[in-house]
Amino acid sequence: MPKEGKGTDLVFKAMADPNRRKVLDLLFSKNGQTLGQLCEELEMQRQSATQHIEILINANLITVIWKGREKLHFINPVPIYEVYERWVRKFEENRLGFMHDLKKQLEGENHGTT
Template sequence: MPKEMEEVGKVFKALADPNRRKVLDLLYANNGQPLSALCEQLDMQRQSASQHIDILIDANLVTVVWKGREKLHFINPVPIHEVYERWVRKFEQNRLGFLHDLKAQLEGENNGKT
């Protein structure tokens, strides 16, 4: 398998898990957090959080910077942007917007919200 495809596979694998997406959301909201702060917000043990973060690091979605004895985690949006450029951007913006609006309208009707 070409290296580029392997790296993209790691990104998709990392994004497939809701806990890892939550880590990315937490870092987006407050970049540069230590593991202890992330664990508190994830409601999981340190070992579990570390395993999820290691997958994000392996996919290059999170980078680590040491500040003294503290290990800080930062989001790296570049791999997500590369996925966007390759698989999302090629679709027309207005067509996607129309489909999104239609989906929202239909879901609203099904839930009695319209």
């Protein structure tokens, strides 16, 4: 069983806030945005948006790249994938296995056995 880490805690805490999830959605739809571009879509002051983005950066959900004088924000999907692998995938596999077995049973592939 994988151990929980501080990184996973940061990811869950960062994604718990709807404003931060909106930032991730904005970057998913158009990656590489400046703070100004993000603020145009967020219903908050620039200072509040900066605080939310810093939390996402600390959780490694956003990466910053400087292009000249512009600070561009990019989504980093790796921590989300790690959460998926740890917390979602194993439940999907059970459900899909059940659905497969049910399909076989309903179609009579088990010849009346369960």
